Amino acid sequence: MNERPGNQLFDAYFTARDMREVFCDQGRVQAMLDFEAALARAEARVGLIPQTAVASIEAACQAGHYDFAALGEAIATAGNSAIPLVKALGKQIAANHAEAERYVHLGATSQDVMDTGLVLQLRGALALIESDLAQLGETLATQAMRYVATPLAGRTWLQHATPVTLGMKIAGWLGAVTRSRQRLQQLKPRLLVLQFGGASGTLAALGEQAMPIAQALAEELKLTLPDQPWHTQRDRLVEFGSVLGLIAGSLGKLGRDISLLMQTEAGEVFEPSAPGKGGSSTMPHKRNPVGAAVLIGAATRVPGLLSTLFSAMPQEHERSLGLWHAEWETLPEICCLVSGSLKQARLVADGLEVDAERMARNLDLTQGLVLAEAVSIVLAQRVGRDTAHHLLEQCCKRAVAEQRHLRAVLGDEPQVTAELSPAELDHLLDPAHYLGQAHTWVERAVAEHSALTA
Numbered sequence: 001m002n003e004r005p006g007n008q009l010f011d012a013y014f015t016a017r018d019m020r021e022v023f024c025d026q027g028r029v030q031a032m033l034d035f036e037a038a039l040a041r042a043e044a045r046v047g048l049i050p051q052t053a054v055a056s057i058e059a060a061c062q063a064g065h066y067d068f069a070a071l072g073e074a075i076a077t078a079g080n081s082a083i084p085l086v087k088a089l090g091k092q093i094a095a096n097h098a099e100a101e102r103y104v105h106l107g108a109t110s111q112d113v114m115d116t117g118l119v120l121q122l123r124g125a126l127a128l129i130e131s132d133l134a135q136l137g138e139t140l141a142t143q144a145m146r147y148v149a150t151p152l153a154g155r156t157w158l159q160h161a162t163p164v165t166l167g168m169k170i171a172g173w174l175g176a177v178t179r180s181r182q183r184l185q186q187l188k189p190r191l192l193v194l195q196f197g198g199a200s201g202t203l204a205a206l207g208e209q210a211m212p213i214a215q216a217l218a219e220e221l222k223l224t225l226p227d228q229p230w231h232t233q234r235d236r237l238v239e240f241g242s243v244l245g246l247i248a249g250s251l252g253k254l255g256r257d258i259s260l261l262m263q264t265e266a267g268e269v270f271e272p273s274a275p276g277k278g279g280s281s282t283m284p285h286k287r288n289p290v291g292a293a294v295l296i297g298a299a300t301r302v303p304g305l306l307s308t309l310f311s312a313m314p315q316e317h318e319r320s321l322g323l324w325h326a327e328w329e330t331l332p333e334i335c336c337l338v339s340g341s342l343k344q345a346r347l348v349a350d351g352l353e354v355d356a357e358r359m360a361r362n363l364d365l366t367q368g369l370v371l372a373e374a375v376s377i378v379l380a381q382r383v384g385r386d387t388a389h390h391l392l393e394q395c396c397k398r399a400v401a402e403q404r405h406l407r408a409v410l411g412d413e414p415q416v417t418a419e420l421s422p423a424e425l426d427h428l429l430d431p432a433h434y435l436g437q438a439h440t441w442v443e444r445a446v447a448e449h450s451a452l453t454a
Helices: 017-023 025-045 051-060 068-078 082-094 110-146 166-191 204-221 235-262 290-311 323-327 330-350 356-363 369-383 385-402 406-411 422-428 438-453
Strands: 151-156 159-165
Touching (some): 025 068, 110 438, 406 422
């Protein structure tokens, strides 16, 4: 394999294999060579170079012909990857067709090669991310409907609040996934554009043929020709990175919820189990949320990388020193981290293990206190809001002090029983009857997902 040695120990955990293939040395070099081959075809189309030179140039534009380790060493002197690659490309062509070599890279600059090559890589990365998001969304939609009516304790400030449903919680994750898919669709026309400006962005070296060549080159690469070159206008890349940051954060939220629900004290929802998954080197009983760890880890790392992209935006004049260089590994690393997070999220969502009985038991840990609001709301309609609130507050304190269920305390309170029958109290203190619009929220999230997928 023509790859330089590197740290690969954690790749399988934090990065999806197909995304790493997009951004490995082979992928980077091939994308730049694709630009060079397309440039030759475009210039031949408008008659700037002879058609006879194209085949030789194209034949040499195969990444397998090049020594990546040697290119890496040369980059340290050249200052970017395009300069030594174009030199090596010229030598490769000259060995078979000396005349064709003079037409290589005609009118382009190093940043044209590297930026357009990056855009070609990002197109592949974007397709992978969109596919994973769509599949994750489909799984979450199925799971949300499956558990649409499964009650569990809502938690605010990490304390039991009023009941929600597991389906509603999953629908929240789904909504974030859907919005990210929408954002990617919206930014795609801005992102997938050609970079072609020559030395300072004027394409002066190509004279009157500049715009026809630029248009032909964009068509060859199936990219849009932007209003002007963007050598030092980096908002397109930063916008994409920002959306990836939102995806990482949303998946981190999913991972955080799952990890909290997996805590021993909760034990309500679990990642799928598998031999050797989530174990401990010393504690045989452990079942750790290893998938959630990737989601939370990516959500923690991506913002720092994204800050690099924002910091690199005020680039000098027509070509940047150092700020452009700071981008080279940053955006690819964000793509890789998000890909790994999506891979783990899909595994977790698909094999979600749910303990509905434990949810029901946990709902009753406070002995009915989580449903005090339900009683207060109904009672307020009969005795007034302030009176009802004060009365329920006193009953809750008594229930805690006496370690009794709220239902028993309410049943002993004359001011309550004068207004609410035993049957009404039983109904009000049943979590299944105080789920509000949870079912509606699930249906709406699933419908929005389905509309985007259709």
